[in-house]
Amino acid sequence: MPLPETFRWGGALAANQVEGAWREGGRGPAVCDVATYKPHADPKDYAVHHQVTVEGINAALADQNDQMYPKRRGIDFYHRYPGDLALFAEMGFTTLRVSISWTRLFPTGEEVEPLAEGVAYYKALFTEMRRLNIEPLVTLSHYDPPLALALKNNCWVERRTIELFERFARTCFTEFGHLVKLWLTFNEIDGITRHPFTSGGIIDQTVEGSLDQACYTALHHQFIAAASVTRLLREISPDAQMGCMLTMLVTYPNTCRPEDVAATQAKERLLYLCSDVQAGGGYPRLALRALELRGVKIPFEDGDVELLAENTIDFISFSYYNSMTESADPNAERTPGNTVLGVKNPFLGSTEWGWQIDPIGLRIALIDLYDRYAKPLFIVENGLGMRDELTEDGRIHDPYRIEYFRAHFQQMIQAIEEGVDLMGYVSWAPIDLISSSSSQISKRYGFIYVDQDDLGRGSGKRYRKDSFFWYQKVIASNGADLS
Numbered sequence: 210m211p212l213p214e215t216f217r218w219g220g221a222l223a224a225n226q227v228e229g230a231w232r233e234g235g236r237g238p239a240v241c242d243v244a245t246y247k248p249h250a251d252p253k254d255y256a257v258h259h260q261v262t263v264e265g266i267n268a269a270l271a272d273q274n275d276q277m278y279p280k281r282r283g284i285d286f287y288h289r290y291p292g293d294l295a296l297f298a299e300m301g302f303t304t305l306r307v308s309i310s311w312t313r314l315f316p317t318g319e320e321v322e323p324l325a326e327g328v329a330y331y332k333a334l335f336t337e338m339r340r341l342n343i344e345p346l347v348t349l350s351h352y353d354p355p356l357a358l359a360l361k362n363n364c365w366v367e368r369r370t371i372e373l374f375e376r377f378a379r380t381c382f383t384e385f386g387h388l389v390k391l392w393l394t395f396n397e398i399d400g401i402t403r404h405p406f407t408s409g410g411i412i413d414q415t416v417e418g419s420l421d422q423a424c425y426t427a428l429h430h431q432f433i434a435a436a437s438v439t440r441l442l443r444e445i446s447p448d449a450q451m452g453c454m455l456t457m458l459v460t461y462p463n464t465c466r467p468e469d470v471a472a473t474q475a476k477e478r479l480l481y482l483c484s485d486v487q488a489g490g491g492y493p494r495l496a497l498r499a500l501e502l503r504g505v506k507i508p509f510e511d512g513d514v515e516l517l518a519e520n521t522i523d524f525i526s527f528s529y530y531n532s533m534t535e536s537a538d539p540n541a542e543r544t545p546g547n548t549v550l551g552v553k554n555p556f557l558g559s560t561e562w563g564w565q566i567d568p569i570g571l572r573i574a575l576i577d578l579y580d581r582y583a584k585p586l587f588i589v590e591n592g593l594g595m596r597d598e599l600t601e602d603g604r605i606h607d608p609y610r611i612e613y614f615r616a617h618f619q620q621m622i623q624a625i626e627e628g629v630d631l632m633g634y635v636s637w638a639p640i641d642l643i644s645s646s647s648s649q650i651s652k653r654y655g656f657i658y659v660d661q662d663d664l665g666r667g668s669g670k671r672y673r674k675d676s677f678f679w680y681q682k683v684i685a686s687n688g689a690d691l692s
């Protein structure tokens with residue numbers, strides 16, 4: 210069965226991992242700008258890369274040498290985007306996911322008017338995408354809350370941040386609404402409980418009360434902000450669509466022991482909390498109870514329940530990299546995955562970073578989500594981070610990447626055949642960029658190689674990998690030719 214003609218193909222990026230130019234045009238610092246590259250830390254040790262203190266942030270801000278803060282330079286997409294977009298167009302992209310840096314428009318998050326230079330930059334970017342027939346799919350918030358709000362009041366823990374975010378979103382819809390018809394609110398919204406600083410601007414050290422409570426307070430504020438800007442989008446740009454964005458952490462019971470199945474079920478309850486709120490329109494009763502039993506109370510205010518119920522999203526988007534298993538045994542061996550530690554699955558292989566590769570898990574994710582919500586789905590992140598070698602003749606042979614995508618596309622196509630309504634697929638990432646978790650560039654995801662190392666050395670020149678030509682063929686055949 211051929212894929213629908215309207216199926217979108219492309220790639221996904223985030224401002225904080227590609228743009229660089231962190232001080233240009235009046236841009237204010239965001240939490241990503243103090244993410245330090247730790248060359249001696251084990252890249253598998255997720256927690257160490259996310260540790261943050263006020264002293265550490267201030268020291269990073271005072272550090273004039275940007276070398277150890279790779280997200281400040283990204284891959285210089287800010288200046289090089291015309292060339293990069295041309296390469297994406299050459300691959301046949303019909304969609305590109307990017308995000309807008311909040312602090313490029315509102316440097317501290319609190320200004321009343323946006324910076325003209327920031328507005329002009331994104332207008333030029335989206336206009337160029339349209340010229341190349343690449344539809345923008347735009348995330349409003351991708352791991353870059355304003356640092357000023359984080360230092361002032363733990364950003365999303367404070368309810369007032371909703372208002373500030375609405376102002377930012379209103380600017381985006383008004384200024385770019387004629388160019389952008391597909392929007393996402395918060396990248397991996399569930400992630401705030403796993404990396405509170407990166408997602409929510411929450412500094413553990415300065416939180417009053419428990420961190421657990423602070424995270425769910427902030428998550429609730431993001432839900433309210435997302436519902437509120439979804440309503441706003443419908444007023445300003447009625448022909449546009451809004452999606453939510455989840456981390457699909459597909460979890461299997463480690464064994465058929467009922468204890469393992471129950472542990473998995475408990476994990477899934479919180480996994481689906483965000484989609485239940487954003488697609489279903491309200492908090493699921495059992496998840497609320499599970500939080501209550503942990504001592505967490507959701508800070509509902511008048512009107513919140515109605516706002517969530519009346520402003521559900523148009524489509525569900527998600528990232529999928531790996532699956533994991535869950536066990537009731539506290540000593541079961543764990544391995545990292547995307548922002549988590551899961552119990553190791555002996556049936557799966559994994560990357561150097563420990564992420565377990567499971568193409569069938571993608572089909573399971575698609576079927577699960579479609580079955581639960583019957584809303585159109587969009588795969589907005591999926592890909593393989595590996596070390597690549599640039600050969601002397603300027604080639605990169607990456608059969609492992611082609612193999613990864615081929616296996617995932619086969620499962621994606623099977624899910625569509627089984628009846629899932631899938632709007633499109635955008636890979637993470639079409640070009641090498643700075644890793645979110647470890648700030649390395651040597652964990653390479655792209656079809657395009659960037660000549661730059663973890664310390665920022667290199668020409669920055671772009672090279673087409675073997676997978677570039679393979680993906681080009683896949684897109685040209687609309688998924689029919691995976692050879």
Ligand code: BG6
Nearest residue numbers: 223396528547594644645646647
């Ligand atoms: C997702 C994020 O969690 O995973 C991306 O939305 C991130 O920002 C991607 O880059 C891959 O993770 P990492 O840590 O390998 O960059």
